[in-house]
Amino acid sequence: MRSNFRTSGQSELTVTEAARRAQILRHTIDVVAERGYAGASLNRIAEHTGISKGLISYHFKGKAALLEALVTDVFQRGGEFVLEGWAAELSPESSPRTMLRAYLEGNLAFIASHARDVGAIVEVIRNHRDAEGRLVFGNVWTEDLYGDLIQIFEAGQAAGEFRRFDPRVMAIAVRRVVDGFTFQVMGSPDVDAAAFTAEVVALFDHATTPMERS
Protein backbone atom coordinates (compact mmCIF):
# COMPACT_ATOMS: atom_id res chain seq x y z
CA MET A 1 0.00 0.00 0.00
CA ARG A 2 1.28 3.41 -0.95
CA SER A 3 -0.63 6.10 0.80
CA ASN A 4 1.00 9.26 -0.51
CA PHE A 5 -0.62 11.37 -3.19
CA ARG A 6 1.52 13.80 -5.17
CA THR A 7 0.09 17.16 -5.94
CA SER A 8 2.84 18.85 -7.87
CA GLY A 9 6.11 16.94 -8.00
CA GLN A 10 6.37 14.30 -10.72
CA SER A 11 9.26 12.71 -8.85
CA GLU A 12 8.46 9.36 -7.26
CA LEU A 13 5.81 8.16 -9.63
CA THR A 14 5.87 4.59 -10.85
CA VAL A 15 5.63 4.22 -14.58
CA THR A 16 2.32 2.49 -14.13
CA GLU A 17 1.13 5.17 -11.78
CA ALA A 18 2.02 8.03 -14.08
CA ALA A 19 0.45 6.27 -17.04
CA ARG A 20 -2.77 5.54 -15.16
CA ARG A 21 -3.04 9.07 -13.87
CA ALA A 22 -2.58 10.46 -17.36
CA GLN A 23 -5.07 7.97 -18.76
CA ILE A 24 -7.68 8.84 -16.15
CA LEU A 25 -7.14 12.55 -16.75
CA ARG A 26 -7.61 12.13 -20.48
CA HIS A 27 -10.86 10.29 -20.06
CA THR A 28 -12.05 12.73 -17.44
CA ILE A 29 -11.57 15.51 -19.96
CA ASP A 30 -13.62 13.58 -22.47
CA VAL A 31 -16.46 12.90 -20.09
CA VAL A 32 -16.59 16.48 -18.80
CA ALA A 33 -16.52 17.84 -22.34
CA GLU A 34 -19.31 15.51 -23.43
CA ARG A 35 -21.62 15.38 -20.43
CA GLY A 36 -20.75 18.54 -18.56
CA TYR A 37 -19.57 18.99 -15.01
CA ALA A 38 -22.67 17.50 -13.42
CA GLY A 39 -22.56 14.49 -15.72
CA ALA A 40 -18.97 13.65 -14.90
CA SER A 41 -19.53 11.16 -12.10
CA LEU A 42 -16.77 8.87 -10.97
CA ASN A 43 -18.83 5.93 -12.19
CA ARG A 44 -19.09 7.36 -15.67
CA ILE A 45 -15.46 8.34 -15.80
CA ALA A 46 -14.44 4.85 -14.69
CA GLU A 47 -16.71 3.21 -17.23
CA HIS A 48 -15.44 5.50 -19.98
CA THR A 49 -11.87 4.70 -19.01
CA GLY A 50 -12.56 0.98 -18.79
CA ILE A 51 -11.48 0.59 -15.18
CA SER A 52 -13.22 0.21 -11.86
CA LYS A 53 -14.33 3.21 -9.86
CA GLY A 54 -12.15 2.24 -6.93
CA LEU A 55 -9.06 2.60 -9.06
CA ILE A 56 -9.71 6.30 -9.52
CA SER A 57 -9.80 6.70 -5.77
CA TYR A 58 -6.53 4.80 -5.59
CA HIS A 59 -4.77 7.27 -7.87
CA PHE A 60 -6.56 10.43 -6.78
CA LYS A 61 -7.44 11.31 -3.24
CA GLY A 62 -10.98 12.26 -4.18
CA LYS A 63 -13.07 13.79 -6.90
CA ALA A 64 -11.97 17.28 -5.93
CA ALA A 65 -8.32 16.29 -6.31
CA LEU A 66 -9.03 14.73 -9.69
CA LEU A 67 -10.69 17.88 -10.99
CA GLU A 68 -7.97 20.08 -9.61
CA ALA A 69 -5.34 17.92 -11.30
CA LEU A 70 -7.36 18.26 -14.49
CA VAL A 71 -7.35 22.04 -14.31
CA THR A 72 -3.67 22.24 -13.43
CA ASP A 73 -2.76 19.92 -16.27
CA VAL A 74 -4.60 21.72 -19.05
CA PHE A 75 -3.68 25.13 -17.69
CA GLN A 76 -0.02 24.20 -17.75
CA ARG A 77 -0.08 22.74 -21.23
CA GLY A 78 -1.94 25.80 -22.47
CA GLY A 79 0.55 28.14 -20.92
CA GLU A 80 3.45 26.27 -22.48
CA PHE A 81 1.76 26.26 -25.86
CA VAL A 82 1.18 30.00 -25.83
CA LEU A 83 4.67 30.71 -24.55
CA GLU A 84 6.21 28.64 -27.34
CA GLY A 85 4.28 30.69 -29.85
CA TRP A 86 5.47 33.89 -28.24
CA ALA A 87 9.06 32.75 -28.31
CA ALA A 88 8.76 32.16 -32.04
CA GLU A 89 7.01 35.38 -32.94
CA LEU A 90 8.10 38.03 -30.51
CA SER A 91 11.40 39.80 -30.44
CA PRO A 92 12.55 41.02 -27.06
CA GLU A 93 11.08 44.46 -27.67
CA SER A 94 7.99 43.98 -29.76
CA SER A 95 5.37 46.68 -29.83
CA PRO A 96 2.35 46.30 -27.55
CA ARG A 97 0.15 45.97 -30.61
CA THR A 98 2.23 43.06 -31.86
CA MET A 99 2.09 41.49 -28.44
CA LEU A 100 -1.69 41.81 -28.32
CA ARG A 101 -1.90 40.20 -31.71
CA ALA A 102 0.39 37.38 -30.60
CA TYR A 103 -1.65 36.96 -27.44
CA LEU A 104 -4.85 36.54 -29.40
CA GLU A 105 -3.34 34.27 -32.02
CA GLY A 106 -1.62 32.09 -29.45
CA ASN A 107 -4.70 31.66 -27.29
CA LEU A 108 -7.07 31.06 -30.17
CA ALA A 109 -4.70 28.60 -31.82
CA PHE A 110 -4.49 26.59 -28.62
CA ILE A 111 -8.25 26.57 -28.23
CA ALA A 112 -8.76 25.56 -31.85
CA SER A 113 -6.43 22.59 -31.46
CA HIS A 114 -7.46 21.63 -27.92
CA ALA A 115 -11.15 22.48 -27.81
CA ARG A 116 -12.09 19.51 -25.66
CA ASP A 117 -9.40 20.24 -23.10
CA VAL A 118 -10.28 23.89 -22.84
CA GLY A 119 -13.99 23.13 -22.79
CA ALA A 120 -13.48 20.71 -19.93
CA ILE A 121 -11.34 23.08 -17.92
CA VAL A 122 -13.80 25.91 -18.36
CA GLU A 123 -16.63 23.64 -17.29
CA VAL A 124 -14.78 22.65 -14.15
CA ILE A 125 -13.68 26.16 -13.26
CA ARG A 126 -17.20 27.44 -13.64
CA ASN A 127 -18.89 24.76 -11.59
CA HIS A 128 -16.52 23.21 -9.10
CA ARG A 129 -17.51 24.40 -5.63
CA ASP A 130 -16.48 23.53 -2.10
CA ALA A 131 -18.86 22.29 0.57
CA GLU A 132 -20.00 25.81 1.39
CA GLY A 133 -20.91 26.51 -2.22
CA ARG A 134 -18.01 28.82 -3.09
CA LEU A 135 -16.39 28.49 -6.50
CA VAL A 136 -13.00 26.89 -5.96
CA PHE A 137 -11.33 28.40 -9.01
CA GLY A 138 -13.32 31.63 -9.08
CA ASN A 139 -10.51 34.11 -8.63
CA VAL A 140 -7.70 32.09 -10.14
CA TRP A 141 -9.24 32.39 -13.57
CA THR A 142 -9.92 36.06 -13.21
CA GLU A 143 -6.95 37.73 -11.64
CA ASP A 144 -4.06 35.67 -12.92
CA LEU A 145 -5.11 35.91 -16.51
CA TYR A 146 -5.93 39.60 -16.71
CA GLY A 147 -2.48 40.61 -15.53
CA ASP A 148 -0.66 39.95 -18.78
CA LEU A 149 -3.21 41.81 -20.86
CA ILE A 150 -3.34 44.81 -18.57
CA GLN A 151 0.42 45.11 -18.78
CA ILE A 152 0.28 45.09 -22.57
CA PHE A 153 -2.44 47.71 -22.62
CA GLU A 154 -0.69 50.01 -20.18
CA ALA A 155 2.53 49.78 -22.16
CA GLY A 156 0.67 50.57 -25.36
CA GLN A 157 -1.04 53.57 -23.85
CA ALA A 158 2.21 54.86 -22.42
CA ALA A 159 3.76 54.57 -25.87
CA GLY A 160 0.81 56.37 -27.42
CA GLU A 161 0.10 53.36 -29.58
CA PHE A 162 -3.25 52.63 -27.96
CA ARG A 163 -6.05 55.04 -27.31
CA ARG A 164 -7.17 55.82 -23.77
CA PHE A 165 -9.42 53.13 -22.35
CA ASP A 166 -9.75 51.25 -19.09
CA PRO A 167 -7.17 48.45 -19.42
CA ARG A 168 -9.14 46.28 -17.06
CA VAL A 169 -12.36 46.47 -19.07
CA MET A 170 -10.47 45.81 -22.29
CA ALA A 171 -8.77 42.81 -20.69
CA ILE A 172 -12.09 41.43 -19.56
CA ALA A 173 -13.46 41.87 -23.07
CA VAL A 174 -10.50 40.08 -24.62
CA ARG A 175 -10.74 37.13 -22.26
CA ARG A 176 -14.49 36.85 -22.74
CA VAL A 177 -14.13 36.77 -26.52
CA VAL A 178 -11.21 34.35 -26.39
CA ASP A 179 -12.95 31.99 -24.00
CA GLY A 180 -16.10 32.21 -26.07
CA PHE A 181 -14.24 30.74 -29.00
CA THR A 182 -14.14 27.48 -27.10
CA PHE A 183 -17.88 27.05 -27.45
CA GLN A 184 -17.81 27.94 -31.11
CA VAL A 185 -15.31 25.17 -31.72
CA MET A 186 -17.07 22.66 -29.50
CA GLY A 187 -20.44 23.53 -30.95
CA SER A 188 -19.41 23.03 -34.55
CA PRO A 189 -15.97 21.53 -35.11
CA ASP A 190 -15.90 22.81 -38.69
CA VAL A 191 -15.53 26.49 -37.79
CA ASP A 192 -12.80 28.32 -39.66
CA ALA A 193 -10.32 29.04 -36.90
CA ALA A 194 -8.07 31.17 -39.06
CA ALA A 195 -10.94 33.35 -40.21
CA PHE A 196 -12.29 33.73 -36.69
CA THR A 197 -8.83 34.63 -35.43
CA ALA A 198 -8.37 37.23 -38.14
CA GLU A 199 -11.71 38.78 -37.28
CA VAL A 200 -10.92 38.92 -33.58
CA VAL A 201 -7.48 40.39 -34.19
CA ALA A 202 -9.01 43.06 -36.41
CA LEU A 203 -11.72 43.71 -33.85
CA PHE A 204 -9.29 44.48 -31.05
CA ASP A 205 -6.93 46.23 -33.38
CA HIS A 206 -9.66 48.71 -34.11
CA ALA A 207 -10.91 48.74 -30.53
CA THR A 208 -7.53 49.84 -29.21
CA THR A 209 -6.62 52.32 -31.92
CA PRO A 210 -7.31 56.06 -31.69
CA MET A 211 -10.11 57.00 -34.04
CA GLU A 212 -9.99 59.74 -36.60
CA ARG A 213 -13.47 60.00 -37.97
CA SER A 214 -13.89 61.10 -41.53
Place this chain on the structure above:
Amino acid sequence: MRSNFRTSGQSELTVTEAARRAQILRHTIDVVAERGYAGASLNRIAEHTGISKGLISYHFKGKAALLEALVTDVFQRGGEFVLEGWAAELSPESSPRTMLRAYLEGNLAFIASHARDVGAIVEVIRNHRDAEGRLVFGNVWTEDLYGDLIQIFEAGQAAGEFRRFDPRVMAIAVRRVVDGFTFQVMGSPDVDAAAFTAEVVALFDHATTPMERS
Protein backbone atom coordinates in the same frame (compact mmCIF):
# COMPACT_ATOMS: atom_id res chain seq x y z
CA MET B 1 -56.92 18.48 -6.66
CA ARG B 2 -56.05 20.44 -9.74
CA SER B 3 -53.87 18.44 -12.05
CA ASN B 4 -53.18 20.87 -14.89
CA PHE B 5 -49.90 22.73 -15.14
CA ARG B 6 -49.79 25.90 -17.20
CA THR B 7 -46.78 26.50 -19.31
CA SER B 8 -47.51 29.77 -21.06
CA GLY B 9 -51.02 31.12 -20.52
CA GLN B 10 -51.57 33.07 -17.33
CA SER B 11 -55.29 32.62 -17.65
CA GLU B 12 -56.75 30.27 -15.07
CA LEU B 13 -54.31 30.78 -12.26
CA THR B 14 -55.61 31.16 -8.74
CA VAL B 15 -54.29 34.19 -6.92
CA THR B 16 -52.60 31.87 -4.47
CA GLU B 17 -51.19 29.76 -7.25
CA ALA B 18 -49.73 32.72 -9.12
CA ALA B 19 -48.27 34.14 -5.93
CA ARG B 20 -46.69 30.83 -4.91
CA ARG B 21 -45.24 30.25 -8.33
CA ALA B 22 -43.74 33.71 -8.33
CA GLN B 23 -42.44 33.22 -4.80
CA ILE B 24 -40.85 29.90 -5.67
CA LEU B 25 -39.29 31.36 -8.78
CA ARG B 26 -37.81 34.23 -6.83
CA HIS B 27 -36.24 31.93 -4.29
CA THR B 28 -35.02 29.57 -6.99
CA ILE B 29 -33.20 32.49 -8.55
CA ASP B 30 -31.61 33.28 -5.23
CA VAL B 31 -30.48 29.73 -4.60
CA VAL B 32 -29.11 29.24 -8.11
CA ALA B 33 -27.27 32.56 -7.92
CA GLU B 34 -25.77 31.67 -4.56
CA ARG B 35 -25.03 27.97 -4.81
CA GLY B 36 -24.86 27.39 -8.53
CA TYR B 37 -26.84 25.03 -10.69
CA ALA B 38 -25.65 21.88 -8.97
CA GLY B 39 -26.36 23.33 -5.54
CA ALA B 40 -29.93 24.22 -6.38
CA SER B 41 -31.67 21.07 -5.16
CA LEU B 42 -35.39 21.03 -4.57
CA ASN B 43 -34.71 20.50 -0.90
CA ARG B 44 -32.57 23.60 -0.67
CA ILE B 45 -35.00 25.70 -2.69
CA ALA B 46 -37.87 24.58 -0.48
CA GLU B 47 -35.94 25.32 2.68
CA HIS B 48 -34.89 28.72 1.35
CA THR B 49 -38.48 29.50 0.43
CA GLY B 50 -39.78 28.28 3.76
CA ILE B 51 -42.09 25.65 2.34
CA SER B 52 -42.04 21.90 1.98
CA LYS B 53 -40.43 20.22 -0.98
CA GLY B 54 -43.68 18.61 -2.04
CA LEU B 55 -45.22 22.00 -2.59
CA ILE B 56 -42.78 22.76 -5.34
CA SER B 57 -43.86 19.61 -7.11
CA TYR B 58 -47.45 20.69 -6.67
CA HIS B 59 -46.87 23.96 -8.51
CA PHE B 60 -44.30 22.75 -11.02
CA LYS B 61 -44.44 19.47 -12.84
CA GLY B 62 -40.82 18.71 -12.10
CA LYS B 63 -37.44 20.28 -11.63
CA ALA B 64 -36.99 20.66 -15.36
CA ALA B 65 -40.26 22.57 -15.62
CA LEU B 66 -39.24 24.80 -12.74
CA LEU B 67 -35.94 25.70 -14.36
CA GLU B 68 -37.55 26.27 -17.71
CA ALA B 69 -40.10 28.58 -16.09
CA LEU B 70 -37.20 30.38 -14.46
CA VAL B 71 -35.47 30.95 -17.77
CA THR B 72 -38.65 32.03 -19.53
CA ASP B 73 -39.49 34.45 -16.77
CA VAL B 74 -36.18 36.28 -16.61
CA PHE B 75 -35.79 36.20 -20.37
CA GLN B 76 -39.16 37.84 -20.80
CA ARG B 77 -38.58 40.51 -18.19
CA GLY B 78 -35.21 41.27 -19.71
CA GLY B 79 -36.66 41.58 -23.16
CA GLU B 80 -39.37 43.95 -21.95
CA PHE B 81 -36.84 46.03 -20.08
CA VAL B 82 -34.61 46.44 -23.10
CA LEU B 83 -37.53 47.14 -25.39
CA GLU B 84 -38.77 49.88 -23.09
CA GLY B 85 -35.37 51.49 -23.25
CA TRP B 86 -35.39 51.27 -27.01
CA ALA B 87 -38.82 52.82 -27.24
CA ALA B 88 -37.57 55.77 -25.22
CA GLU B 89 -34.30 56.31 -27.04
CA LEU B 90 -34.78 55.22 -30.60
CA SER B 91 -36.64 57.07 -33.28
CA PRO B 92 -38.17 54.91 -36.00
CA GLU B 93 -35.14 55.36 -38.23
CA SER B 94 -32.13 55.60 -35.98
CA SER B 95 -28.71 54.89 -37.39
CA PRO B 96 -27.23 51.42 -36.86
CA ARG B 97 -24.56 52.94 -34.68
CA THR B 98 -27.19 54.47 -32.43
CA MET B 99 -28.99 51.16 -32.31
CA LEU B 100 -25.83 49.32 -31.34
CA ARG B 101 -25.24 51.85 -28.59
CA ALA B 102 -28.82 51.46 -27.37
CA TYR B 103 -28.47 47.69 -27.50
CA LEU B 104 -25.39 47.77 -25.30
CA GLU B 105 -26.78 50.33 -22.88
CA GLY B 106 -30.09 48.52 -22.54
CA ASN B 107 -28.55 45.13 -21.95
CA LEU B 108 -25.92 46.36 -19.53
CA ALA B 109 -28.44 48.43 -17.60
CA PHE B 110 -30.68 45.42 -17.17
CA ILE B 111 -27.78 43.30 -16.01
CA ALA B 112 -26.60 45.96 -13.58
CA SER B 113 -30.03 46.16 -11.97
CA HIS B 114 -30.86 42.45 -12.15
CA ALA B 115 -27.52 40.76 -11.66
CA ARG B 116 -28.90 37.88 -9.61
CA ASP B 117 -31.61 37.11 -12.14
CA VAL B 118 -29.25 37.17 -15.06
CA GLY B 119 -26.64 35.20 -13.17
CA ALA B 120 -29.19 32.53 -12.37
CA ILE B 121 -30.49 32.30 -15.90
CA VAL B 122 -26.99 32.02 -17.31
CA GLU B 123 -26.17 29.31 -14.80
CA VAL B 124 -29.24 27.32 -15.80
CA ILE B 125 -28.76 27.76 -19.53
CA ARG B 126 -25.17 26.64 -19.26
CA ASN B 127 -25.81 23.56 -17.17
CA HIS B 128 -29.32 22.27 -17.62
CA ARG B 129 -29.17 19.06 -19.65
CA ASP B 130 -31.63 16.37 -20.63
CA ALA B 131 -31.23 12.70 -19.77
CA GLU B 132 -28.91 12.13 -22.72
CA GLY B 133 -26.59 14.90 -21.64
CA ARG B 134 -27.52 17.48 -24.25
CA LEU B 135 -27.80 21.12 -23.20
CA VAL B 136 -31.49 22.00 -23.21
CA PHE B 137 -31.05 25.71 -23.89
CA GLY B 138 -27.89 25.43 -25.92
CA ASN B 139 -29.13 26.84 -29.18
CA VAL B 140 -31.87 29.08 -27.82
CA TRP B 141 -29.33 31.34 -26.24
CA THR B 142 -27.15 31.41 -29.28
CA GLU B 143 -29.31 31.80 -32.33
CA ASP B 144 -32.19 33.88 -31.04
CA LEU B 145 -29.96 36.49 -29.53
CA TYR B 146 -27.46 36.91 -32.34
CA GLY B 147 -30.18 37.72 -34.84
CA ASP B 148 -30.85 41.27 -33.67
CA LEU B 149 -27.17 42.18 -33.60
CA ILE B 150 -26.43 40.70 -36.99
CA GLN B 151 -29.25 42.72 -38.47
CA ILE B 152 -27.86 45.92 -36.98
CA PHE B 153 -24.38 45.16 -38.30
CA GLU B 154 -25.55 44.31 -41.79
CA ALA B 155 -27.59 47.50 -41.95
CA GLY B 156 -24.61 49.52 -40.79
CA GLN B 157 -22.31 47.96 -43.34
CA ALA B 158 -24.83 48.51 -46.12
CA ALA B 159 -25.04 52.15 -45.10
CA GLY B 160 -21.25 52.41 -45.05
CA GLU B 161 -21.36 53.40 -41.41
CA PHE B 162 -19.55 50.27 -40.23
CA ARG B 163 -16.35 48.84 -41.57
CA ARG B 164 -16.30 45.41 -43.18
CA PHE B 165 -16.25 42.61 -40.65
CA ASP B 166 -18.00 39.30 -40.13
CA PRO B 167 -21.30 40.29 -38.49
CA ARG B 168 -21.57 36.91 -36.82
CA VAL B 169 -18.16 37.14 -35.14
CA MET B 170 -18.89 40.68 -34.00
CA ALA B 171 -22.25 39.56 -32.63
CA ILE B 172 -20.58 36.76 -30.71
CA ALA B 173 -18.07 39.20 -29.29
CA VAL B 174 -20.78 41.62 -28.19
CA ARG B 175 -22.81 38.92 -26.46
CA ARG B 176 -19.75 37.51 -24.76
CA VAL B 177 -18.76 40.92 -23.37
CA VAL B 178 -22.32 41.76 -22.35
CA ASP B 179 -22.86 38.42 -20.62
CA GLY B 180 -19.50 38.75 -18.94
CA PHE B 181 -20.68 41.87 -17.22
CA THR B 182 -22.98 39.67 -15.16
CA PHE B 183 -20.04 38.12 -13.38
CA GLN B 184 -18.41 41.46 -12.78
CA VAL B 185 -21.54 42.65 -11.03
CA MET B 186 -22.08 39.43 -9.12
CA GLY B 187 -18.44 39.24 -8.13
CA SER B 188 -18.28 42.75 -6.70
CA PRO B 189 -21.57 44.59 -6.40
CA ASP B 190 -19.78 47.92 -6.19
CA VAL B 191 -18.65 48.03 -9.81
CA ASP B 192 -19.33 51.27 -11.62
CA ALA B 193 -21.94 50.20 -14.14
CA ALA B 194 -22.00 53.54 -15.93
CA ALA B 195 -18.24 53.57 -16.38
CA PHE B 196 -18.18 49.98 -17.58
CA THR B 197 -20.99 50.70 -20.02
CA ALA B 198 -19.21 53.74 -21.39
CA GLU B 199 -16.05 51.68 -21.89
CA VAL B 200 -17.89 48.91 -23.69
CA VAL B 201 -19.77 51.33 -25.90
CA ALA B 202 -16.51 53.02 -26.83
CA LEU B 203 -14.88 49.65 -27.42
CA PHE B 204 -17.45 48.54 -29.98
CA ASP B 205 -17.75 51.99 -31.42
CA HIS B 206 -14.09 51.79 -32.32
CA ALA B 207 -14.30 48.13 -33.28
CA THR B 208 -16.97 48.79 -35.88
CA THR B 209 -15.61 52.02 -37.31
CA PRO B 210 -13.36 52.16 -40.37
CA MET B 211 -9.83 53.02 -39.35
CA GLU B 212 -7.76 55.78 -40.81
CA ARG B 213 -4.34 55.42 -39.30
CA SER B 214 -2.31 58.53 -38.80
Place this chain on the structure above:
DNA sequence: TACAGTTTTGACCATGCGGTCAAATTTTCG
Protein backbone atom coordinates in the same frame (compact mmCIF):
# COMPACT_ATOMS: atom_id res chain seq x y z
C1' DT C 1 9.16 -20.91 -6.39
C1' DA C 2 7.89 -17.95 -2.86
C1' DC C 3 7.44 -13.69 -1.05
C1' DA C 4 6.69 -8.59 -0.68
C1' DG C 5 5.00 -4.71 -2.82
C1' DT C 6 1.84 -2.78 -6.16
C1' DT C 7 -2.19 -2.43 -8.53
C1' DT C 8 -7.04 -3.61 -9.30
C1' DT C 9 -11.53 -5.20 -8.39
C1' DG C 10 -16.26 -5.48 -6.76
C1' DA C 11 -19.18 -5.34 -3.04
C1' DC C 12 -20.67 -2.29 0.28
C1' DC C 13 -21.96 2.18 2.90
C1' DA C 14 -24.20 6.63 4.03
C1' DT C 15 -26.02 10.52 1.88
C1' DG C 16 -28.72 13.43 -0.94
C1' DC C 17 -31.30 13.53 -4.94
C1' DG C 18 -36.03 14.10 -7.63
C1' DG C 19 -40.40 12.43 -7.23
C1' DT C 20 -44.90 10.46 -5.20
C1' DC C 21 -48.75 10.23 -2.25
C1' DA C 22 -52.08 9.75 1.51
C1' DA C 23 -53.41 12.54 4.97
C1' DA C 24 -53.93 17.04 7.19
C1' DT C 25 -54.92 21.78 6.67
C1' DT C 26 -56.80 25.84 4.80
C1' DT C 27 -59.87 28.19 1.69
C1' DT C 28 -64.11 28.84 -0.89
C1' DC C 29 -68.81 29.24 -1.19
C1' DG C 30 -73.71 27.46 -1.19
Place this chain on the structure above:
DNA sequence: CGAAAATTTGACCGCATGGTCAAAACTGTA
Protein backbone atom coordinates in the same frame (compact mmCIF):
# COMPACT_ATOMS: atom_id res chain seq x y z
C1' DC D 1 -72.32 25.75 9.36
C1' DG D 2 -70.55 22.20 6.33
C1' DA D 3 -69.18 20.02 2.26
C1' DA D 4 -66.20 20.40 -1.73
C1' DA D 5 -62.08 22.12 -3.58
C1' DA D 6 -57.56 23.85 -3.24
C1' DT D 7 -53.38 23.91 -0.80
C1' DT D 8 -49.71 22.04 2.10
C1' DT D 9 -47.16 18.76 4.71
C1' DG D 10 -44.06 15.02 5.85
C1' DA D 11 -43.02 10.42 5.29
C1' DC D 12 -41.52 7.47 1.99
C1' DC D 13 -39.41 5.23 -2.54
C1' DG D 14 -35.84 4.08 -5.86
C1' DC D 15 -31.74 5.63 -7.53
C1' DA D 16 -27.12 7.61 -8.34
C1' DT D 17 -23.56 9.64 -6.06
C1' DG D 18 -18.66 9.86 -3.74
C1' DG D 19 -16.12 7.10 -0.87
C1' DT D 20 -14.13 2.83 1.66
C1' DC D 21 -12.14 -1.57 2.10
C1' DA D 22 -10.93 -6.47 2.25
C1' DA D 23 -9.68 -9.55 -0.97
C1' DA D 24 -7.81 -10.80 -5.39
C1' DA D 25 -4.55 -10.26 -9.17
C1' DC D 26 -0.55 -8.78 -10.83
C1' DT D 27 4.14 -7.37 -10.65
C1' DG D 28 9.25 -7.91 -9.76
C1' DT D 29 13.00 -10.04 -7.49
C1' DA D 30 15.58 -13.02 -4.34
